[in-house]
Amino acid sequence: MKYGLPYQGSKNSIAPWVVDHLPAAPVLVDIMAGGCAVTHCALLSGKFGRVIANDISDSALFFKEVAEGSMRGYAHVPTREEFHAAKDDDPAIGLLYSFASNRKNYLWSRALEPVKIAASRMLTSPSLHERRRAWLQFVRELDKYVKTTNTPPSKAIERLQRLQGLERLERLEGLEGLERLERLNALQGDYQQVPLPHDCVIYADPPYKDTKCGSYDGFDHNRFTQWLQTVEPLTIISEYTAPPDCTQIAERTKTVKANGYATTKTTERLFVPNHQVETYYARMSEGTLDLDQPKEIMPWHD
Known part of the structure; x- marks a missing residue:
């Protein structure tokens, strides 16, 4: 637990x-x-x-x-700029999208940021249209990442297996309805x-x-x-x-x-x-x- x-x-x-x-x-x-x-x-x-x-x-x-x-329905995946603008005022953004949950540093590297944002939004966007747009963006960003970093596709996929922000969000949602x-x-x-x-x-x-x-x-x-x-x-x-x-x-x-x-x-x-x-x-x-x-x-x- x-x-x-x-x-x-x-x-x-x-x-x-x-x-x-x-x-x-x-x-x-x-x-x-x-x-x-x-x-x-x-x-x-x-x-x-x-x-x-x-x-x-x-x-x-x-x-x-x-x-x-309070987290019910929360699914905003911030960019690096949005994170730094909101981290001190929005505890959710600060905790979910900071490295080691330190509420200071953005969670993802600059190289992987566009790929992971697209992947996360592909899973959390409220409408099918938005999810489809995120999917197309994900494909483009993944292709760009593989080519510009000379990363083998299998290695790139391995680095995408964990979306820490969504894992943390899932953990927070698990607190809802806490008894006592x-x-x-x-x-x-x-x-x-x-x-x-x-x-x-x-x-x-x-x-x-x-x-x-x-x-x-x-x-x-x-x-x-x-x-x-x-x-x-x-x-x-x-x-x-x-x-x-x-x-x-x-x-x-x-x-x-x-x-x-x-x-x-x-x-x-x-x-x-x-x-x-x-x-x-x-x-x-x-x-x-x-x-x-x-x-x-x-x-x-x-």
């Missing part, structure tokens, strides 16, 4: 594992929600009465809009400004230290460390390495793709502040909440 938005640094592949290590609570605050993979999984888990998703970007707000049906939306509050703002209910558990997924932070470049890790020592509700943190004065409570290895092709293994870890370790294990031993018709969490696999 796919969780959340297609998003750089998404916790999609390990969301069930993360949620499995969060204690049940009346409220979960996904305080740096990113693509909302953990939010999505938590809503399905039945472990939380309510989920608050917050991010400094508009991703949490967009996640809720998508789940409410009445239990979701979406916010946009600084994590330190989020109102924290007294009965909440916090999940924090900051930009990992000493890694490329993408759209979160400039994140102040020292400020985050200071906040961890003063925040009152139980807080579980995702990181590769331990933040200062924190204790590891879980780890797992996952395989990730670099640039969509090469793979590498990384070890994801979960931590809690040292002064909350006993509280964490006590809460984990308490069991689940008595929610109305809770659903079991989806199983996770290495």
Whole structure:
């Protein structure tokens, strides 16, 4: 199952594992929600009465809009110029048609752009007439690409087998009708400004230290460390390495793709502040909440 938005640094592949290590609570605050993979999984888990998703970007707000049906009928495939003109104001264009979903760089190379746009529009245009025009354009652009780049036709077809923008759109459409939306509050703002209910558990997924932070470049890790020592509700943190004065409570290895092709293994870890370790294990031993018709969490696999 796919969780959340297609998003750089998404916790999609390990969301069930993360949620499995969060204690049940009346409220979960996904305080740096990113693509909302953990939010999505938590809503399905039945472990939380309510989920608050917050991010400094508009991703949490967009996640809720998508789940409410805002993407229904969406099929615009932008050119490079249209992408750069709209990416900061249109979350759909920014996420669907950016490289690695970073909302900065256009998805396709200049050489393949005309071919992939024509192929995508051939599949998404609303009328038969428009689809036929896109087909003719696709044939012309593919022929031009093969000739100008000296690419064998078989290799060209191989490069066209994936239309990432449409794959991501299909993923967003799969979020429509998400259950338990009445239990979701979406916010946009600084994590330190989020109102924290007294009965909440916090999940924090900051930009990992000493890694490329993408759209979160400039994140102040020292400020985050200071906040961890003063925040009152139980807080579980995702990181590769331990933040200062924190204790590891879980780890797992996952395989990730670099640039969509090469793979590498990384070890994801979960931590809690040292002064909350006993509280964490006590809460984990308490069991689940008595929610109305809770659903079991989806199983996770290495």
